[in-house]
Structures are given as structure tokens and as C-alpha cells.
Amino acid sequence: xxxxxxxxxxxxxxxxxxxxxxxxxxxxxxLAMDRRLYGTDDHPGLVVTLANLAHVQWAQGERTEAxxxxxxxxxxxxxxxxxxxxxxYATRExxxxxxxxxLRQVAEALPLLRHGHAILQRDQPHHPYVAQLNAxxxxxxxxxxxxxxxxxxxxxxxxxxxACAVAxxxxxDHLRSLTLRIVLRGAAGPAASVLATADAQAPTPGQLLxxxxxxxxxxxxxxxxxxxxxxxxxxxxLLDSARSDFEALLPHLPRNENLQVTLPRxxxxxxxxxxxxxxETTVALARxxxxxxxxxxxxxxPLWLRGAQAFASLVPGDEGLALxxxxxxxxxxxxxxxxxxxxxxxxxxxxxxxxxxxN
Numbered sequence: 001x002x003x004x005x006x007x008x009x010x011x012x013x014x015x016x017x018x019x020x021x022x023x024x025x026x027x028x029x030x031l032a033m034d035r036r037l038y039g040t041d042d043h044p045g046l047v048v049t050l051a052n053l054a055h056v057q058w059a060q061g062e063r064t065e066a067x068x069x070x071x072x073x074x075x076x077x078x079x080x081x082x083x084x085x086x087x088x089y090a091t092r093e094x095x096x097x098x099x100x101x102x103l104r105q106v107a108e109a110l111p112l113l114r115h116g117h118a119i120l121q122r123d124q125p126h127h128p129y130v131a132q133l134n135a136x137x138x139x140x141x142x143x144x145x146x147x148x149x150x151x152x153x154x155x156x157x158x159x160x161x162x163a164c165a166v167a168x169x170x171x172x173d174h175l176r177s178l179t180l181r182i183v184l185r186g187a188a189g190p191a192a193s194v195l196a197t198a199d200a201q202a203p204t205p206g207q208l209l210x211x212x213x214x215x216x217x218x219x220x221x222x223x224x225x226x227x228x229x230x231x232x233x234x235x236x237x238l239l240d241s242a243r244s245d246f247e248a249l250l251p252h253l254p255r256n257e258n259l260q261v262t263l264p265r266x267x268x269x270x271x272x273x274x275x276x277x278x279x280e281t282t283v284a285l286a287r288x289x290x291x292x293x294x295x296x297x298x299x300x301x302p303l304w305l306r307g308a309q310a311f312a313s314l315v316p317g318d319e320g321l322a323l324x325x326x327x328x329x330x331x332x333x334x335x336x337x338x339x340x341x342x343x344x345x346x347x348x349x350x351x352x353x354x355x356x357x358x359n
Contacts, residue, residue, distance in 0.1 A: 027053045070096045090119035110155045153249030166269040169260035181276040183242045206283045212236045274310035281307025
């Protein structure tokens with residue numbers, strides 16, 4: 001035990017000095033020694049080592065490994081300390097919650113953070129995490145346009161804020177679908193582009209959101225056929241939970257004079273937000289092929305123009321103009337020049353787009 005403890009202490013020194021590789025090696029050695037000694041991971045010392053290893057992995061940029069290690073440490077901690085209602089569990093739970101928040105897995109992160117926050121406030125109210133969490137929950141509530149951090153559906157607050165940040169003020173139906181797509185983009189990881197392709201190829205536009213369990217597997221899909229139903233079941237479960245939170249939050253959201261949801265303070269959207277807007281715009285374009293959706297087309301045009309702008313900025317060259325061209329071709333000729341200017345393209349792109357539309 002003495003050698004293991006010394007290794008653990010040295011790991012802390014190395015980590016403080018910025019030698020993350022050395023710290024990791026010492027923690028792994030300490031972990032191996034303690035496992036041989038105790039024959040189990042359900043020991044207070046091993047729980048601490050596992051949690052510290054997770055922190056080093058996160059600092060090294062190994063996000064997936066760090067989250068997995070901390071989940072394992074939490075499970076062991078619950079067994080060692082007789083449940084989750086204790087300070088040892090709460091501090092590690094909050095660490096994991098912050099990481100998941102950074103990974104855009106907000107729906108999973110916020111319950112962990114709220115649970116850990118309650119325990120820390122009760123048992124150690126001056127812990128630095130308490131102040132950080134108070135500020136976080138205030139921002140979540142602020143995104144929702146309210147001062148009350150216990151607002152119904154608050155987990156959707158950041159997602160709603162990102163939808164408005166990337167698309168501007170939105171009608172309720174557009175806000176709902178774009179918010180759900182941002183949730184899905186953040187949670188699906190590498191499968192997000194596959195799901196977007198499947199949605200674009202579906203016989204019914206927007207089936208990913210309306211009937212995800214029936215979404216056909218797309219052509220040239222990298223996900224094995226036997227795994228496709230399980231993926232869709234996970235998607236459906238996630239969307240059901242997100243939709244429930246969204247509907248609870250919706251009555252509390254502020255609106256402008258056009259009855260569009262608009263929030264006073266917004267985050268900076270990232271590429272996942274913009275790709276979610278592209279997904280939504282692609283589906284909207286598919287629906288616009290139906291003459292019966294002419295009124296919906298006119299109402300959604302500002303949203304789709306922003307989708308075209310996002311696509312043009314995300315994908316360089318002629319390919320990036322594909323969605324913009326699809327949208328602008330449906331505009332009256334007199335309105336096209338102004339719309340092209342609104343996309344913020346460089347001069348060669350604008351001229352190329354004008355020529356393509358003219359033909």
C-alpha cells in the first residue's frame with residue numbers, strides 16, 4: 001500500500017507540473033498494485049485513483065476514455081459509500097456533468113449536475129463547484145428568458161438558445177424541430193451524418209423527428225443492418241425525452257411582436273448547430289416540392305435562407321452552394337440578387353450562383 005500511495009502522490013506532483021503522461025503512468029501503476037492487493041475495485045483508494053486517472057485523461061484530450069473511466073469510478077463509489085447521497089459521489093458526479101456539458105450532451109449532464117449541486121450545497125456549501133453550478137443554472141434559466149432556475153423543461157434551455165443563435169427569432173414549429181435536431185446532433189456523434197442522410201432519403205420528409213423507429217436505413221450505410229433498429233430506438237428515446245422537456249419549457253419562452261420566440265442573450269453557435277440547421281433546411285426543401293406546402297414555404301423562407309448561408313460557409317467551393325441554389329431557385333427573379341447578397345458570399349461565389357440561377 002505504501003508504494004501505491006507514493007505513486008499516487010507523485011502522480012499529483014507530475015500533474016501539477018504539467019507532465020500528464022508521467023502522471024498517467026504513475027496512476028496506472030498505482031491502480032494495478034491496489035487491484036492485486038485488494039482483488040477488487042470496490043475500495044476507497046481505488047475509487048480516488050480511478051477518478052484522478054479520469055481527470056488526467058480529460059486533460060490529455062482523451063474525452064471518451066475520461067468519461068468512461070469517471071462513469072466506472074462513480075459506479076464503484078456508489079458501491080463503496082453505500083449509494084449516491086454523499087459528498088464523495090457528488091464531487092465526481094459534478095466533474096462528469098461538466099464534461100458531458102462540454103460534449104454537448106446537455107440532457108444527460110444537467111440531472112447529474114443538479115443532483116451533485118444539491119448534495120454539495122447541503123454538505124459543503126463553500127465548495128468551488130457550488131458557485132460554478134449556481135452560475136450555470138442561472139445561465140440556463142436566462143436562456144429560457146426566466147429568472148427561475150427550476151423552470152419546467154430547463155434542460156432544453158441551452159438547446160433552444162443555440163437554435164435561436166443559429167437561426168434568429170423562430171416560430172414555434174421551426175424552433176421545435178431545429179431544437180430537436182441540435183439535441184440529436186450533439187448526442188449522435190459519428191452517427192449524426194448517417195441519420196441526416198437517412199432523413200433526406202426517407203419517403204416522408206422529416207421522418208427522423210416524426211417517426212424515427214420507421215426510418216429506412218440509407219444506401220451505403222456504414223452501420224450494420226442488425227444494429228440499425230437499436231440505433232433508431234436510442235434516437236426515439238432521446239427525442240421523446242427532449243420533446244417532453246421542450247413542450248414544458250415552451251410556454252415560458254419570450255416572444256416578439258410576430259409571435260416568434262426570441263431570447264435576449266445568446267451563445268455563439270458551433271458547427272454542429274449550423275449542420276443541424278442545414279438538416280432542417282434540407283427537409284424543408286423536400287417538403288416544398290409538394291404544391292400543398294406553398295404557404296409553409298413562404299413562412300419558412302427566412303429560416304431556409306439562413307440554412308443556405310450556413311451550408312455555404314461550412315462546405316467550401318461549388319458544393320457549398322448547392323443548398324443555396326436550391327432555395328434561391330424558388331424565389332422570384334426580382335428577389336434573388338438581394339438574397340444572394342444576404343448570404344455573405346465572396347464575389348466569385350456570388351457571380352457563379354447568379355449564372356447558375358440564370359440558367
